[in-house]
Amino acid sequence: MISQALALLDEAGPDAVTIRAVARRAHVSHAAPANHFPDRTALLTALATDLFQMFEQDVEQALAVAKPSYRARTYMEALLNFGLDHPHRYALMWRRDLLDWNDLALNTRMESLYAGFVHEVAILPKQAGRDPHTLAIALWSMVHGYIALRLSGVFEDRRDEVSGDARTTAMLDLLLAS
Amino acid sequence: MISQALALLDEAGPDAVTIRAVARRAHVSHAAPANHFPDRTALLTALATDLFQMFEQDVEQALAVAKPSYRARTYMEALLNFGLDHPHRYALMWRRDLLDWNDLALNTRMESLYAGFVHEVAILPKQAGRDPHTLAIALWSMVHGYIALRLSGVFEDRRDEVSGDARTTAMLDLLLAS
DNA sequence: CATTCAATGTTGTCAGTGTCAATATAGAAA
DNA sequence: TTTCTATATTGACACTGACAACATTGAATG
Numbered sequence: 310m311i312s313q314a315l316a317l318l319d320e321a322g323p324d325a326v327t328i329r330a331v332a333r334r335a336h337v338s339h340a341a342p343a344n345h346f347p348d349r350t351a352l353l354t355a356l357a358t359d360l361f362q363m364f365e366q367d368v369e370q371a372l373a374v375a376k377p378s379y380r381a382r383t384y385m386e387a388l389l390n391f392g393l394d395h396p397h398r399y400a401l402m403w404r405r406d407l408l409d410w411n412d413l414a415l416n417t418r419m420e421s422l423y424a425g426f427v428h429e430v431a432i433l434p435k436q437a438g439r440d441p442h443t444l445a446i447a448l449w450s451m452v453h454g455y456i457a458l459r460l461s462g463v464f465e466d467r468r469d470e471v472s473g474d475a476r477t478t479a480m481l482d483l484l485l486a487s
Numbered sequence: 488m489i490s491q492a493l494a495l496l497d498e499a500g501p502d503a504v505t506i507r508a509v510a511r512r513a514h515v516s517h518a519a520p521a522n523h524f525p526d527r528t529a530l531l532t533a534l535a536t537d538l539f540q541m542f543e544q545d546v547e548q549a550l551a552v553a554k555p556s557y558r559a560r561t562y563m564e565a566l567l568n569f570g571l572d573h574p575h576r577y578a579l580m581w582r583r584d585l586l587d588w589n590d591l592a593l594n595t596r597m598e599s600l601y602a603g604f605v606h607e608v609a610i611l612p613k614q615a616g617r618d619p620h621t622l623a624i625a626l627w628s629m630v631h632g633y634i635a636l637r638l639s640g641v642f643e644d645r646r647d648e649v650s651g652d653a654r655t656t657a658m659l660d661l662l663l664a665s
Numbered sequence: 666c667a668t669t670c671a672a673t674g675t676t677g678t679c680a681g682t683g684t685c686a687a688t689a690t691a692g693a694a695a
Numbered sequence: 696t697t698t699c700t701a702t703a704t705t706g707a708c709a710c711t712g713a714c715a716a717c718a719t720t721g722a723a724t725g
Contacts, residue, residue, distance in 0.1 A: 322584060323584075324584060327681085327682065327683085328682080328683065328684090329681080329682065329683080330682095337703075337704095338703060338704050338705075339682095339683095339704090339705095340684085340685085340703080340704070340705080340706095341702075341703055341704075343683095343684080343685085343703095344701075344702050344703075345702090347684095348683075348684075349682095349683065349684095403635065403636075403639050403641075405638065405639045405640060406500060406501075406502060410639075410640050419641070423641075440657070443657045443658060446633070446636075446642065446658065447629060447633075447658040449632070449636070450628075450629045450630075450632035450633035450636060450658070451625060451628045451629040451632055452628075452632065453632035453635060453636055454627070454628035454629055454630065454631035454632025454633070454635060455624070455625075455628035455632070457581065457631060457632060457635055458581075458624075458627070458628060458631055460583065461581050461583045461588075462583055462588050463581075463597070463601075464624065479618070479621045480621060480624065480625040480628070505710090505711065505712085506711080506712065506713090507710080507711065507712080508711095515674075515675095516674060516675050516676075517675090517676095517711095517712095518674080518675070518676080518677095518713085518714085519673075519674050519675075521674095521712095521713080521714085522672070522673050522674070523673090526712075526713075527711095527712065527713095
């Protein structure tokens with residue numbers, strides 16, 4: 310069920326992940342999914358939970374080969390890569406109206422992801438007296454906002470791919486330097 | 488038509504702004520809106536265009552009474568206030584799947600808004616040799632990301648309203664200081 | 666004033682959707 | 696062999712966006 314939902318998501322975005330479309334793709338009647346997920350929100354929530362888990366694996370993999378002084382930065386670059394490589398997945402993961410934000414499994418994944426990032430930020434050097442949460446939120450916000458705006462197409466006609474990545478690097482430099 | 492759509496948007500979010508609901512609210516048959524908007528996307532695009540215009544007026548008003556050295560910051564605070572005060576409006580304005588991103592009127596509004604911000608950033612002091620676009624994108628991304636994450640409810644249970652605003656201030660300080 | 670015609674509104678229909686109810690089936694547990 | 700739980704199916708309902716056919720209205724034109 311979820312694997313078919315993921316395929317639909319990648320192909321045509323969250324809107325295309327309909328119960329009936331998933332059922333068709335699984336060669337099953339339109340009401341069969343109801344036995345596994347009470348409603349569409351539950352299906353999408355389960356899918357998003359898996360996506361958070363997949364992303365966390367990406368991060369762990371990237372951190373494993375990262376220089377000790379670049380761990381926070383590696384974290385952000387992993388987020389950036391995930392978002393730009395899988396726009397539909399990224400979009401779904403933050404769509405409050407489509408997910409059950411009170412779901413335990415989903416919350417656990419999100420907390421774990423965020424806690425990992427805060428930890429990397431907290432062990433950054435030159436943290437003298439500064440609240441790591443504030444810095445973590447600022448950094449996360451910037452990366453999230455940049456991905457969201459790029460996926461919205463806002464920056465699309467203002468620069469090409471290559472210079473965009475260069476700008477991203479410059480942005481991270483800017484904030485981390487401070 | 489649009490005023491009813493706005494009312495529905497504020498009450499129950501973008502999903503509630505359906506052609507038929509707008510028609511019902513206007514005491515008109517379900518197909519009447521088709522004479523003014525070819526499809527739902529066109530209706531939502533027109534609504535979003537108006538929202539961008541309304542936001543620009545907010546900004547102008549705020550800038551009119553802002554200290555000369557705080558103009559860029561005022562801009563960002565206006566964005567933040569708009570997003571947090573009108574979550575549904577803000578959400579619609581960046582929903583690529585619901586709007587016609589090639590619409591001329593919408594693009595004009597967005598360009599104008601962005602150009603105004605880049606201008607304020609460009610005239611900031613201590614700009615020595617730095618690309619104002621990079622700084623503008625970084626700042627805009629951070630504010631946008633922060634709003635998006637707060638509206639997603641990610642930060643919800645991590646701090647209360649007041650300290651959240653304090654944190655926002657701290658974030659802006661952080662980035663502008665650099 | 667009468668006619669024309671473009672703008673706008675109405676009714677009816679279609680396929681697609683989420684959700685529910687009633688029913689069927691299969692397979693493990695007893 | 697029987698029972699019962701998990702799962703699948705069929706059918707229905709209300710809702711949606713979209714289209715087609717038709718009605719109304721009112722201003723411009725002769």
